[in-house]
Amino acid sequence: EIREWILHRSEADSLGAASMNRELSSLRSFFRWLLHTGHVEKDITSRIPALKTPHRLPAFVPESRMTAIVGDCETDSDDPIRERDSLVILMLYACGLRLAELIGIDRSDFSDDYRTLRIRGKGDKDRIIPVMEFVREKILRYLDLIQRQNICKSGEKALFLTVKGERVSRTAIYRIVQRELGRGGVQGKKSPHVLRHTFATHLLNGGADMREIQELLGHASLQATQVYTHNSIARLREVYAKAHPREKGGK
Structure with missing residues (x-):
């Protein structure tokens, strides 16, 4: 009967696998409660497997478009908030950071010369990542502006500050990214996260080693990083179709 209910919900109500799995999870919790309280003698949901969800490739920004966006972000401004927003984009793309990692950056996390950055990742695992020169220049300019305009006069240690000198919120970063992209x-x-995917995909397309990308992203396992090979394979197929003499000759 439950299998029939699953079929009905997925077909008649047009529910996808992910939505059905959420409903199944609630149903399993309910039956565990029924079993625990003695209302049923057997949990009939225990052997029903989760539905397979379709595998989606990570979204990323094409290199040509990202190059133009980076160029705009590199343009200097005397407005510290404009410089902050540009730096948000540059660091997400050039460093491959998670949202929480970006927000959590303190000014003291940089090396003395601002060429490396210590990131506190998932599971309190620290990693050291290099800071590219064009990002370093923007960091130094931004720090100079917030210092001269007394935005960092409070005891707040964060790199990314609001006009009141407080650490920026997740919502603010999302809005910045949506607006700039x-x-x-x-x-x-x-x-x-799209910029994090873009970072990894562009590195792989440029010939970076998978293990190196794993380390830069802070992935605990290589499996999490290997999803980006699909994007790279798609690019290789495109190159093959355009460049291979047999492929060109067959058109």
Whole structure:
């Protein structure tokens, strides 16, 4: 009967696998409670497997469009908030950071010369990542502006500050990313994680080793990093179709 209910919900109500799995989880919890309280003698949901969800490739910004966005972000401004927003985009893309990692950066997390950055990742695992020169220049300019305009006069240690000198929120970062990527002509999903995916995909397409990308991303296992090989394979197929003499000759 439960299998029939699953079929009905998925077909008649047009529910996807992920939505059905959430309903199944609630149903399992209910039956565990029934079993625990003695209302039923057997949990009939225990042997029903979760539905397979379709595998989606990570969204990323094409290199040509990202190059234009980075160029806009590198343009200097005397407005510290504008410089902050540009730095948010540059660091998400150039460092491959998670949203929580970006928000959690303190000014003291940089080396003395601002060429490396200590990141506190998942599971309180620290990693050291290099800071590219174009990002370093923007960091130094931003720090100079917030110092001269007394934005960091409070005891707040955060790198990214509001106009009141407080650490920026997750919502604020999301809005910055959505606005800047939208301004750059990016279609579809626009989020901090899209820039992290873009970082990894562009590195892989440029010939970086998978293990090196894993270390830069702070992934605990290589399996989490290997999802980006699908994007790279798609790119290789495109190159093959355009460049291989047999493929060109067959058209």
